[in-house]
Amino acid sequence: MADPENPENQAIADASEGAEEEEPVKQRKNGLYPGVSDELAESMRSGWADTERHDLAPVAQAAETAARRAALSARFPGERLVVPAGNLKTRSNDTEYPFRSSVEYAYLTGNQTEDGVLVLEPTATGHDATVYLLPRSNRDNGEFWLDGQGELWVGRRTSLTEAEKLYGIPAADVRTLPDALRAATGAVRVVRGFDAAIEAALTDKVTGERDEELRVFLSEARLVKDAFEIGELQKAVDSTVRGFEDVVKVLDKARATSERYIEGTFFLRARVEGNDIGYGSICASGAHATTLHWVRNDGPVRSGDLLLLDAGVETHTLYTADITRTLPVNGTFTALQKKIYDAVYEAQEAGIAAVRPGAKYREFHDAAQRVLAGKLVEWGLVEGPVERVLELGLQRRWTLHGTGHMLGMDVHDCAAARTETYVEGTLEPGMCLTVEPGLYFQADDLTVPEEYRGIGVRIEDDIVVTEDGHLNMSDALPRRSDEIELWMAKLQQG
Secondary structure (H helix, E strand, O other), X not given: OOOOOOOOOEEOOOOOOOOOOOOEEOOOOOOOOOOOOHHHHHHHHOOOOOOOOOOOOOOOOHHHHHHHHXXXXXXXXXXXXXXXXXOOOEEEOOEEOOOOOOHHHHHHHOOOOOOOEEXXXXXXXXXXXXXXXXXXXXXXXXXXXXXXXXXXXXXXXXXXXXXXXXXXXOEEEHHHHHHHHHHOOOOEXXXXXXXXXXXXXXXXXXXXXHHHHHHHHHHHHOOOOOHHHHHHHHHHHHHHHHHHHHHHHOHHHHHHOOHHHHHHHHHHHHXXXXXXXXXXOEEEEHHHHHOOOOOOOOOOOOOOOEEEEEEOEEOOOOOEOOEEEEEEOOOOOOHHHHHHHHHHHHHHHHHHHOOOOOOEOOHHHHHHHHHHHHHHHHOOOOOOOHHHHHHHOOOHHHHOOOOOOEOOOOOOOOOOOOOOOOOOOEOOOOOEEEEOOEEEEOOOOOOOOHHHOOEEEEOEEEEXXXXXXXXXXXXXXXXXXXXXXHHHHHHHOO
């Protein structure tokens, strides 16, 4: 990896007119060049083609983001609203993690650029929106090749004029924003936790209570997806289905290596067809399947064990799928594995059937838990009756988690929504959620027969509430145990 040279006392000036000059960028210790000659600096200023793009069309979701900003404006009239994208985070020394915009910013703009900030300025009739971004790297002062985040090092940035065309929002230089915010008067709300410099500029103008109301509103706004969002989720699901097929085809290679082969195989599909994985893939073989978020993925993959694969592709617009299948590594369930798997399948069927408009959100969870509690009583693992088990929550020793969650730009979407509008709320058309019951018998659980220990099963699908019921977006992946075996055999035969 090349090392940018930032010579001592080489100032990277603020490109915006009238702005103060920034602090000089320090040369890296152990850099091979002591400085920049006047001749080299002059050479680097000129001889570059004009690359401004003039034929840009708005991003696909421009109409939707405009409607979302209008709804936000209507909710907080007369107040300045500040929504940052966030900044790069250091991984180690001078390398950064891949950037992912805050969901709130991307949801309202369609833009995903680090350091971006959306500001809604109050007017007599609503708000005027401006997206603040870093402009193109300055070539006159050498920023584009001397700064570690200059375009020569990390790639071309979108110009402010281009950004206006793409996102349908007036654009301005983000480096002017902190001073403007410090000088501003009136009520302000900011989405916290993404940009320390922006928060510092507003420190005497915001309150935790007001800011939390903004965060909650933006979370609840995503409870019901528009048509664009549902389309993006379907894209994510379809790519994820192909990723699961990829994994089944290479299980022999995973058996020769480890769970890492499964993780890498799915990641390839996510990067080829999408932006990334939506969350750390859970590639849990054998007893690892009883660990809910097993993301180390460093264990063996053995014939005779089950593989619990919980993974999702994230689209370029940041919508993610979240699907789980539990597969016999050798292609065939044992009798006990099948019994446990079929119990989870029956519970999922009951849960999915309960997803419909007008139903209380928690009904699908209650339906699935009732089936699992009944199975545990039937197998003699817990004393009944079922009503007693459910009242005391005794099934939770083996079911562990809730039966689903909202899905969208976050894998656990709408997390800041109020309890009365989410968990205690009512399902509406356009809501997207997972249904994912499971049974997990820990390897050290002495309350169950030895043959159960180390078996974990989860089945998860992505469901959208429709006007007359629901649609299983991930139904292209088989779920019944016999269908799983036939599907695996067909894929592995070539």
